[in-house]
Amino acid sequence: MKGTGIPRKEGTFPIYRYLVDTKCDAGNWSVDAYLRGCASRTVLEALANKWTCLLIDALRHGPLRFGVLRRKLDGITQKSLTQTLRVMERDGIVIRTVYPTIPPRVEYELSDLGRSVAGLMEGVKRWSEEHVDEILTAREAYDLRAQEEPRPVPVA
Amino acid sequence: MKGTGIPRKEGTFPIYRYLVDTKCDAGNWSVDAYLRGCASRTVLEALANKWTCLLIDALRHGPLRFGVLRRKLDGITQKSLTQTLRVMERDGIVIRTVYPTIPPRVEYELSDLGRSVAGLMEGVKRWSEEHVDEILTAREAYDLRAQEEPRPVPVA
DNA sequence: CGGTATCCGCTGCGATACTG
DNA sequence: CAGTATCGCAGCGGATACCG
Numbered sequence: 001m002k003g004t005g006i007p008r009k010e011g012t013f014p015i016y017r018y019l020v021d022t023k024c025d026a027g028n029w030s031v032d033a034y035l036r037g038c039a040s041r042t043v044l045e046a047l048a049n050k051w052t053c054l055l056i057d058a059l060r061h062g063p064l065r066f067g068v069l070r071r072k073l074d075g076i077t078q079k080s081l082t083q084t085l086r087v088m089e090r091d092g093i094v095i096r097t098v099y100p101t102i103p104p105r106v107e108y109e110l111s112d113l114g115r116s117v118a119g120l121m122e123g124v125k126r127w128s129e130e131h132v133d134e135i136l137t138a139r140e141a142y143d144l145r146a147q148e149e150p151r152p153v154p155v156a
Numbered sequence: 157m158k159g160t161g162i163p164r165k166e167g168t169f170p171i172y173r174y175l176v177d178t179k180c181d182a183g184n185w186s187v188d189a190y191l192r193g194c195a196s197r198t199v200l201e202a203l204a205n206k207w208t209c210l211l212i213d214a215l216r217h218g219p220l221r222f223g224v225l226r227r228k229l230d231g232i233t234q235k236s237l238t239q240t241l242r243v244m245e246r247d248g249i250v251i252r253t254v255y256p257t258i259p260p261r262v263e264y265e266l267s268d269l270g271r272s273v274a275g276l277m278e279g280v281k282r283w284s285e286e287h288v289d290e291i292l293t294a295r296e297a298y299d300l301r302a303q304e305e306p307r308p309v310p311v312a
Numbered sequence: 313c314g315g316t317a318t319c320c321g322c323t324g325c326g327a328t329a330c331t332g
Numbered sequence: 333c334a335g336t337a338t339c340g341c342a343g344c345g346g347a348t349a350c351c352g
Contacts, residue, residue, distance in 0.1 A: 079326075
């Protein structure tokens with residue numbers, strides 16, 4: 001697994017467990033800014049993932065079974081879905097419930113923590129709908145430019 | 157580059173350019189839900205990345221030079237920084253300005269689009285600060301459980 | 313300073329097969 | 333149904349060298 005056995009690099013600043021991965025440059029960073037930056041990093045490692053975001057959104061209205069999730073997130077493989085859900089469970093975002101029936105039934109639902117982040121996802125979703133077109137337009141324009149003019153290089 | 161040459165899978169639904177990658181299951185999805193899901197996916201491909209998020213946050217207060225960004229995002233390699241910035245430029249999130257001086261000076265700043273998403277990042281950051289501890293606690297608890305009891309398997 | 317070019321190890325992920 | 337196990341490859345990210 002990912003979180004076990006934390007290798008500590010030289011020059012790191014092991015005040016908190018989740019800081020050990022980042023070098024401390026006391027000159028440029030206040031301890032406060034340092035903590036803030038690291039909190040963000042930790043969380044981003046957990047959330048900044050396409051499937052994770054889509055899962056949080058998918059589970060927003062209540063528990064869903066594994067198979068339903070797989071169909072809702074069309075395109076995800078069983079392996080990726082299992083993995084992603086496992087990590088989210090470990091991070092306390094989702095709760096996994098096994099019903100000992102035949103055939104087996106496993107439900108996933110957002111925890112309180114998960115629900116508290118679902119709001120952010122809602123924001124991302126709204127922003128997406130409002131701005132996808134701008135992104136796509138920008139891409140086309142960029143690709144067009146790239147074809148014609150050579151890219152401006154930092155030369156005198 | 158990533159966006160050029162879009163391979164179209166069988167059974168896809170090429171109404172819009174950004175939909176070609178996803179299968180259409182007209183039974184379960186309304187066209188509206190379909191568009192919404194795809195908008196999110198497109199945007200998540202662009203934003204759901206640790207460095208991208210951190211860069212948007214780093215640039216929130218104005219333009220910064222390449223070297224400054226590299227130091228701010230301590231831990232990123234030059235290659236990754238260049239790559240990430242290039243993708244963000246292509247997506248219209250950041251603007252790259254080359255000043256033909258010696259030594260060369262290249263500044264990156266958020267576009268209007270980029271600034272409009274910076275608000276979301278602010279939210280993520282705030283959430284991070286409030287909830288990192290819960291995530292870390294959940295992880296420790298999970299790892300402890302995993303050591304002791306075997307994982308509940310879906311069996312009758 | 314701000315890149316590009318190249319090599320390269322690792323692993324993330326898909327595909328496939330099997331199971332309680 | 334909801335997984336686990338295994339293989340195999342592409343691609344990402346790091347390290348290094350070089351350039352305008």
